[in-house]
Amino acid sequence: MTLVAQDKSIVVPGEVLATGMDHVPAQGTFRENENIIASQLGLLSVNGRLIKVIALSGRYIPKVGDMVIGKITYISFSNWSVNIGYAYEANLSLKEATSDFIARGADLSQYFDYGDVVTAKVIGVNKQKAIDLTMKGPGLRKLKGGRIIKVTPSKVPRLIGKQGSMISIVKEATNCKIIVGQNGLVWMQGDDPEKVRLAEETILKIDREAHKEGLTDEISKFLKERLK
């Protein structure tokens, strides 16, 4: 009948969240007889009758439409394999990679070579776990220079903020170019190495403290203090 665990609290796998048939199990939970039980470590979120657990850790799971940052790991005759931090490699086909004319048998490494880092968009995820990427679209390109850091994929929405509020604070304060991939990779580039370092520090701080309330204000205060 009732909620056993507290809303917005951290729950662990196997923890009983609610008893009775009044609630409905959603993502990260399952029903066992009368009880709804967490199947993942995360933050409990109750929305009306819906009970779900927002993961706080774990690997990236691709969704169609996500912009990701990936690394080229293999070149075959007509496509590239891209590591996007999922359990499976993603696939970037010739057709989706460029609108240039590429002659039969051309050397594909002149477009993207092993180890190159690209921004791409997920256009297909199927049951066989084949992930299709495209690089046709605004802002999708090969990344040259700069550096990459890793954050927890489930905290990316927090890092970006509402309508990009959080990340634009960091961009403005540090004067860096920053690209956040939905898979938790963050690329940044700036002229002043000190400021790039500050941007990195800030992003890692957001990753660590993502569950705190009023973090946007805290971050802008933190940046102001460090830039004095």
Add this chain to the structure above:
Amino acid sequence: MKYTKRLDGRKFEEARPIEAKVGVVKRADGSAMFRTGKTIAIAAVYGPRELHPSHLRNSEKGILRCNYNMMAFSTAQERVRPGPSRRSKEINLVMEKALLPVLDLSEFPNTVIDVFVELPQTDAGTRCAGINAAALALADAGLAMKDIISSISVGKVGDKIVADLSKEEEDFEGGATDIPVAIMPRTNKLTLLQLDGNVSKDELKEALEMAKKSCQEIYKIQVKALKEKYGA
């Protein structure tokens, strides 16, 4: 032979001091440390990731691969010969079987989840400490699990049933039997039960009851450790 008082002064049903910590290996997907007395286990989880060699792959679901390693300097006795052994192979197998009932790997066909359990310091009960640490590390890695596994070794030392044997007790001259047990705490179902020695039916029942009680205590410590990592 009578065993009237435990060698380290504990009560018969009392476990050694337990400590658990989550997130100890920075570059792993999930990690944990579990200590009971002088036994320390550190578990690191990597994956799900592509499995090589590919003939081991299962196209229905992912597989779990455990790797138990007692470090050469870990014992108070003779140096452990490094590398895989008959014993470590057995423990890898029982750890996998103890952990698999709570894991749902159907989302990740053709992949492997690697669990590395390292033991820098040992004083009996290593496979149980390893399972406890591995269960925490798997939860920390954000994998879908039905429950967390808690494990303890119970046994008979002389004529008494005791919990959490130390190495000294395992070598008790009046004879000792070690029974490692792992349970799913929510349902109290067993996922590991090994026995190598002599106990009667009633003694085994008593030992299992004791194990279930101790595992509930361990479960509380495990839950606390997991919640602590995220500041709650």
